[in-house]
Amino acid sequence: MKNINFLVAGVGGQGTILASDIMAETGMLIGYDVKKTDVLGLAIRGGSVISHIRWGEKVDAPMSMRGKVDYLLAFEPIEALRQITFLNKESTVVFNEYKIPPVTVSNGLSIYPSDDVIEKTLKDSAKKICSINATNKAVEAGSVKAMNVMMLGALSLFLDINTEIWEKAIKKFVPERFKELNLKVFHVGREIMEKKENFV
Amino acid sequence: MKEILSGNEAFARGAYEAGIQVVTGYPGTPSSEIIKTIGELYTKDIYTEWSTNEKVAMDAAAGAAYSGRRSMVTTKQVGMNVLSDSLLYAVYTGAEAGLVVVTADDPGLFSSQNEQDNRWYARLAKIPTLEPQDSQEAKDFVVKGIEISEKFDTPVLIRSVMRVSHSKTIVKLSERSEISKKVDKFPRNIPKYNCTAMYAKKMHAKVEKRILDIQEWLETSNLNKIEWRDTKIGIITSGVVHTYVRDVFPNASILKLGMINPIPKKLIKDFALKVDKLIIIEELDPVLEEQIKALGIAVHGKDIFSPCYELLPDRMKEFATKAGLLKTEKSPENKYGELLKNLPVRSPVFCPGCPHRSSFYVMNKLKVPVAGDIGCYNLGSMPPFNAQHTMGSMGASIGVLHGISLAKISENAVCTIGDSTFFHSGIPPLINMVHNGGRGVVVIMDNSSTAMTGHQDNPGIGWSVTRDRKAKKIEIEPLVRAMGVEKVVTVNAFNVKEVKEGFEECLKFNGVAVLITKGECIFVSRNPKPAFTVNTEKCIACHECFKVGCPAVVMDIVKNEKNGKFKAKIDPTLCNGCSVCSQVCPTGAIEATRPGKESLAE
Numbered sequence: 001m002k003n004i005n006f007l008v009a010g011v012g013g014q015g016t017i018l019a020s021d022i023m024a025e026t027g028m029l030i031g032y033d034v035k036k037t038d039v040l041g042l043a044i045r046g047g048s049v050i051s052h053i054r055w056g057e058k059v060d061a062p063m064s065m066r067g068k069v070d071y072l073l074a075f076e077p078i079e080a081l082r083q084i085t086f087l088n089k090e091s092t093v094v095f096n097e098y099k100i101p102p103v104t105v106s107n108g109l110s111i112y113p114s115d116d117v118i119e120k121t122l123k124d125s126a127k128k129i130c131s132i133n134a135t136n137k138a139v140e141a142g143s144v145k146a147m148n149v150m151m152l153g154a155l156s157l158f159l160d161i162n163t164e165i166w167e168k169a170i171k172k173f174v175p176e177r178f179k180e181l182n183l184k185v186f187h188v189g190r191e192i193m194e195k196k197e198n199f200v
Numbered sequence: 201m202k203e204i205l206s207g208n209e210a211f212a213r214g215a216y217e218a219g220i221q222v223v224t225g226y227p228g229t230p231s232s233e234i235i236k237t238i239g240e241l242y243t244k245d246i247y248t249e250w251s252t253n254e255k256v257a258m259d260a261a262a263g264a265a266y267s268g269r270r271s272m273v274t275t276k277q278v279g280m281n282v283l284s285d286s287l288l289y290a291v292y293t294g295a296e297a298g299l300v301v302v303t304a305d306d307p308g309l310f311s312s313q314n315e316q317d318n319r320w321y322a323r324l325a326k327i328p329t330l331e332p333q334d335s336q337e338a339k340d341f342v343v344k345g346i347e348i349s350e351k352f353d354t355p356v357l358i359r360s361v362m363r364v365s366h367s368k369t370i371v372k373l374s375e376r377s378e379i380s381k382k383v384d385k386f387p388r389n390i391p392k393y394n395c396t397a398m399y400a401k402k403m404h405a406k407v408e409k410r411i412l413d414i415q416e417w418l419e420t421s422n423l424n425k426i427e428w429r430d431t432k433i434g435i436i437t438s439g440v441v442h443t444y445v446r447d448v449f450p451n452a453s454i455l456k457l458g459m460i461n462p463i464p465k466k467l468i469k470d471f472a473l474k475v476d477k478l479i480i481i482e483e484l485d486p487v488l489e490e491q492i493k494a495l496g497i498a499v500h501g502k503d504i505f506s507p508c509y510e511l512l513p514d515r516m517k518e519f520a521t522k523a524g525l526l527k528t529e530k531s532p533e534n535k536y537g538e539l540l541k542n543l544p545v546r547s548p549v550f551c552p553g554c555p556h557r558s559s560f561y562v563m564n565k566l567k568v569p570v571a572g573d574i575g576c577y578n579l580g581s582m583p584p585f586n587a588q589h590t591m592g593s594m595g596a597s598i599g600v601l602h603g604i605s606l607a608k609i610s611e612n613a614v615c616t617i618g619d620s621t622f623f624h625s626g627i628p629p630l631i632n633m634v635h636n637g638g639r640g641v642v643v644i645m646d647n648s649s650t651a652m653t654g655h656q657d658n659p660g661i662g663w664s665v666t667r668d669r670k671a672k673k674i675e676i677e678p679l680v681r682a683m684g685v686e687k688v689v690t691v692n693a694f695n696v697k698e699v700k701e702g703f704e705e706c707l708k709f710n711g712v713a714v715l716i717t718k719g720e721c722i723f724v725s726r727n728p729k730p731a732f733t734v735n736t737e738k739c740i741a742c743h744e745c746f747k748v749g750c751p752a753v754v755m756d757i758v759k760n761e762k763n764g765k766f767k768a769k770i771d772p773t774l775c776n777g778c779s780v781c782s783q784v785c786p787t788g789a790i791e792a793t794r795p796g797k798e799s800l801a802e
Binding site for chain 2: 011012013021024025028033034035036037038039046047048059060061062063065066078079081082084085100101102103104105106107109110111112113117121124125135139144
């Protein structure tokens with residue numbers, strides 16, 4: 001059996017690692033061997049954060065090779081762009097439309113790419129591209145912190161896994177007082193994705 | 201029972217299962233979560249603490265092991281330089297109970313000042329060393345390490361790397377094994393535990409014999425495993441690199457070493473005889489390669505694979521293909537290379553609400569030379585601050601500042617050091633500076649946290665990771681005064697004016713001045729204030745607020761027609777309301793959304 005390879009990309013503070021923990025747990029709950037790797041430490045101070053997650057009968061290296069990622073879940077548009085070399089013509093990309101320009105942009109040291117460039121590049125690099133403004137929707141639902149779990153809800157639509165398994169994994173990782181909110185936003189994310197008529 | 205654990209969580213679990221009773225260490229990425237996990241899950245059975253530095257941690261663990269308690273020390277790779285002074289005597293003495301040291305190296309320099317390969321310490325100290333490839337082995341090797349330690353009366357080193365410590369894999373859990381030997385009195389065994397030269401001479405001979413004994417035992421242990429496949433290529437490897445080798449060379453025969461010091465010479469010779477071409481694949485230095493070459497075996501290694509950075513599967517494949525070990529595959533053309541190169545870099549920055557921001561804004565304005573140290577504040581070396589001009593090792597800033605003052609250059613310099621780093625290794629150099637009459641400003645950035653490594657406690661904080669969470673708080677200001685510093689100024693780190701005046705006052709002082717900038721790390725205080733907002737009418741697009749380098753202060757789409765520049769705006773989902781940007785705004789355009797709420801600046 002072929003491994004299923006995921007890559008989660010975000011900005012420090014967005015809960016990238018928590019989301020990838022939930023994905024790893026979900027994989028184990030459905031019976032896969034699971035490995036994940038991410039970058040912590042200094043790298044979390046508002047820097048780019050990525051997590052690789054791999055599910056399979058037996059997983060060796062914890063990270064995927066370039067061109068081998070099946071699903072890219074990105075919490076910020078240019079964080080999705082940064083990872084396109086991991087994609088292939090069968091990959092699916094789900095990204096959060098909410099932009100967080102790095103301080104290098106306000107300092108005039110770099111330019112944030114236009115929406116057209118972002119869309120075209122992603123479309124060209126994968127099979128399916130879809131996006132939601134999960135940050136705004138999470139704020140509406142009660143907390144910006146729940147954006148990551150809303151994005152998991154969006155991703156879950158592409159994987160044939162019972163939502164109860166996702167819920168079990170979410171409950172294991174989010175603090176008690178935020179459980180209800182996170183379970184809610186998971187379904188909000190999933191429903192928004194369901195209603196999206198055209199995937200690119 | 202199965203669980204997904206990070207390597208560090210697995211080391212902690214290993215300590216529990218191995219019957220370890222004392223665990224000490226100093227925080228350092230990528231090792232910090234071992235003690236964090238013990239603090240959260242196992243304090244009923246294990247005493248754990250954050251010691252002031254790695255040497256202290258090693259001494260304490262040695263003392264506990266001398267007293268019959270199984271002990272463990274954790275460190276990051278550069279912490280080993282501090283710890284090694286004490287490790288080397290512990291290798292001479294051995295102990296009454298198992299003693300394990302875990303070093304987490306950082307190939308790829310994700311959060312370190314160098315890429316040193318701590319396997320050299322294994323050879324230098326002549327200490328048996330295990331290298332796990334994943335979380336299962338991380339846990340198992342602590343248990344095995346204690347076993348070896350007690351069998352051969354030696355400390356055991358376990359070498360992890362970031363990709364083991366911070367990756368997560370599935371682990372089968374077991375029960376805790378209790379220590380069988382009960383010791384109630386400290387052993388008065390001077391020839392064993394006192395490294396006076398007359399005794400140490402005998403100890404050295406013992407160490408040499410011991411490593412040979414371990415080597416003999418190792419040949420038949422199950423720590424090293426051969427996987428026979430095609431014999432055209434045979435690969436010797438260890439640790440997490442083994443998992444990469446499996447993905448890159450699915451058909452090669454592999455000798456995977458679980459113990460990397462000493463090495464199983466006979467097993468290696470046998471393996472070499474049965475393969476056509478022998479390749480050593482190891483990250484960083486040719487530690488195995490040089491030893492295997494010394495056995496008279498022809499091998500490839502660093503002639504193919506770089507000694508720099510991680511050897512992740514993609515990179516390993518590139519080197520192997522270049523050397524003709526793998527067939528060249530047609531790689532898809534990368535037409536977005538240019539776009540990727542020009543994407544805005546997202547470097548780490550001071551968090552919104554960080555107490556360090558104001559000091560670096562001020563130091564940038566004052567244009568003073570800054571000797572830096574290790575901690576979040578090293579982010580002050582990045583734009584827009586560009587104000588930490590050196591950084592080398594823990595506590596180095598104060599010694600370097602002293603050296604700058606000895607050089608008698610025309611400028612008066614400052615140095616920056618955090619509270620935890622000050623306790624770790626800043627006290628001896630400050631005493632040295634005062635005693636020897638240096639001049640300069642030592643800025644102790646007291647954010648009540650060992651922040652960069654994950655907000656651990658330190659001696660300046662009144663709580664700890666220990667079971668009862670209690671700890672005696674040591675105040676920095678009286679400590680510094682007691683060291684003979686005559687000029688000590690303490691300011692509120694969130695008040696830009698106070699910080700600026702503090703710097704000016706200290707820079708004027710002809711001698712050693714200490715400026716303590718006090719302000720809690722936003723992760724410690726967990727006390728964000730309501731977000732600020734930019735009054736677009738008042739904003740003149742001067743971009744002064746961008747000079748505080750805050751990710752919450754971003755460019756608006758509205759322009760000031762006069763200078764053609766975009767105005768500022770604040771992302772309310774990121775702002776923690778520290779008010780530093782509003783204090784530097786010349787037109788008062790950055791306003792509190794809920795005025796009257798208590799401010800961090802007061």
